[in-house]
Amino acid sequence: MLRSRTVARLEADLLALRASAERAGMALACVFASSDEYEADLIRERRASGAFRPRRSLRRHLRLAALVGAFALAFLLA
Numbered sequence: 001m002l003r004s005r006t007v008a009r010l011e012a013d014l015l016a017l018r019a020s021a022e023r024a025g026m027a028l029a030c031v032f033a034s035s036d037e038y039e040a041d042l043i044r045e046r047r048a049s050g051a052f053r054p055r056r057s058l059r060r061h062l063r064l065a066a067l068v069g070a071f072a073l074a075f076l077l078a
Contacts, residue, residue, distance in 0.1 A: 032038040046052060 030038075032041065043052075
């Protein structure tokens with residue numbers, strides 16, 4: 001059985017649909033003007049979190065210094 005819609009109910013549904021469409025449009029809006037801006041911001045954030053730090057760490061330098069010191073000591077004692 002079909003129910004007939006009143007004009008007021010139809011207008012209310014249309015207003016709700018329009019409001020939903022506007023909210024959806026705002027949700028999909030991007031703050032970046034281009035993909036280049038997005039990529040630059042992404043790289044900036046990753047650098048800030050330390051993702052692009054040099055691979056050589058202090059520990060590696062200390063190991064190298066210890067190894068050189070051990071060889072020097074072995075050379076002097078031999």
